[in-house]
Amino acid sequence: MILSTRQFHFSYPVWVEFGCGISRRVHEKAASLHRRRALVVSDAGVARAGLLEPIMASLEGAGLQATLFTGVESDPCGEICDRVAALAGEHAGDSFFVAVGGGSVMDTVKAAVVVAGHGGSALDYQRGGKKIEKSCPPYIAIPTTAGTGAEVSPYAVISDPSRKKKVVLEGPQLWPRFALLDPELTLGLPPRITAETGMDALTNVVEAYTSTGTDPFAQALALKGAAMIGRWLRKAVAQPHNLEARSNMLVASMFGGLCFDYAGLGAVHACSHPLGAHFGLSHGLATAVMLPAVMEFNLMACPELYRDLAAALGADVRGMDLMQAASAAPLAVRRLMEDIGLPRTLRELDIPEETLSLLAREAMQERANLCTNPRVPDEGQMLDIFYRAYYGPGGRK
Numbered sequence: 576m577i578l579s580t581r582q583f584h585f586s587y588p589v590w591v592e593f594g595c596g597i598s599r600r601v602h603e604k605a606a607s608l609h610r611r612r613a614l615v616v617s618d619a620g621v622a623r624a625g626l627l628e629p630i631m632a633s634l635e636g637a638g639l640q641a642t643l644f645t646g647v648e649s650d651p652c653g654e655i656c657d658r659v660a661a662l663a664g665e666h667a668g669d670s671f672f673v674a675v676g677g678g679s680v681m682d683t684v685k686a687a688v689v690v691a692g693h694g695g696s697a698l699d700y701q702r703g704g705k706k707i708e709k710s711c712p713p714y715i716a717i718p719t720t721a722g723t724g725a726e727v728s729p730y731a732v733i734s735d736p737s738r739k740k741k742v743v744l745e746g747p748q749l750w751p752r753f754a755l756l757d758p759e760l761t762l763g764l765p766p767r768i769t770a771e772t773g774m775d776a777l778t779n780v781v782e783a784y785t786s787t788g789t790d791p792f793a794q795a796l797a798l799k800g801a802a803m804i805g806r807w808l809r810k811a812v813a814q815p816h817n818l819e820a821r822s823n824m825l826v827a828s829m830f831g832g833l834c835f836d837y838a839g840l841g842a843v844h845a846c847s848h849p850l851g852a853h854f855g856l857s858h859g860l861a862t863a864v865m866l867p868a869v870m871e872f873n874l875m876a877c878p879e880l881y882r883d884l885a886a887a888l889g890a891d892v893r894g895m896d897l898m899q900a901a902s903a904a905p906l907a908v909r910r911l912m913e914d915i916g917l918p919r920t921l922r923e924l925d926i927p928e929e930t931l932s933l934l935a936r937e938a939m940q941e942r943a944n945l946c947t948n949p950r951v952p953d954e955g956q957m958l959d960i961f962y963r964a965y966y967g968p969g970g971r972k
């Protein structure tokens with residue numbers, strides 16, 4: 576990045592607050608919204624973990640009429656977002672939402688507030704569709720995983736099952752009014768979910784750091800986020816009740832959401848959407864398995880940046896030449912994936928090899944993500960990236 580040639584801005588409309596136990600004081604933030612109906616949206620796993628009672632008690636104790644919906648499923652489709660929007664009924668002007676969960680819950684609520692404010696159906700408002708221009712009910716985001724950073728971004732990714740596609744909704748109305756980061760809510764999250772969501776956070780910071788749209792603000796957050804994930808993700812997986820590890824992962828994940836909002840993402844996210852849409856891979860797992868392959872493809876476009884990332888991830892790059900040091904970054908990612916027990920290839924995930932061309936073709940259509948990737952692949956190169964992700968380092972034999 577040549578700073579003298581760039582312009583950048585930052586201003587941020589979300590009040591972000593971090594602290595153990597902070598979610599039990601959600602009513603304090605709700606009071607400033609001046610609305611009486613709280614629509615708390617979550618999923619069955621969060622309900623089973625007992626995380627919702629204190630939040631409901633906080634809202635009801637403050638005299639608010641609180642309604643609970645726990646029917647969000649992973650990989651939310653437009654229809655579930657419409658159902659959540661319908662909770663507001665004709666009282667949208669007196670309602671606010673509280674999203675308690677991971678990326679799927681956040682995305683559902685974001686799309687639901689758009690529908691509650693505009694009418695119609697969530698899929699109508701995907702990029703290129705109807706404009707999101709009216710005011711929408713506000714919402715409070717309370718993440719229960721450390722991964723997407725969706726609690727601080729104005730984007731929602733939902734699926735359109737009829738077209739086997741993931742679509743994006745985007746607009747300032749999708750920002751929460753408050754994001755409450757309470758690491759206690761992530762204690763006890765199973766190791767596999769911790770690992771997958773943590774790799775999404777890592778992908779967000781890696782792509783934002785190396786994006787052609789990056790800036791010093793985003794890079795500072797991204798590099799710090801990478802270092803925190805490199806240091807703490809293993810511990811969060813190994814010790815699900817390690818509050819310090821959970822706290823660091825939650826803040827790193829928020830850094831990821833913030834920095835990709837400013838800087839944009841890259842080819843990993845372009846590849847992850849068709850993998851999710853066709854094979855139902857979680858976003859975290861899809862990004863994890865593509866990340867080292869894309870990094871290896873990108874290396875020579877910005878080796879200095881990958882050298883920074885390698886060092887942030889704990890690799891000792893002293894004495895290495897530039898390309899060696901840059902190559903240490905994807906190696907560090909593969910090592911991390913191995914340590915936290917994630918499959919490292921598409922082959923291990925039973926993705927049929929004959930579908931790689933389709934996946935590559937569809938990834939090439941994800942222009943919004945590809946346009947900020949530091950090296951723009953053509954379709955043949957994109958297919959090579961998928962083969963590398965399929966077979967591991969070395970790619971197609």
Ligand SMILES: [Fe+2]
Nearest residue numbers: 723775779862
């Ligand atoms: Fe992501």
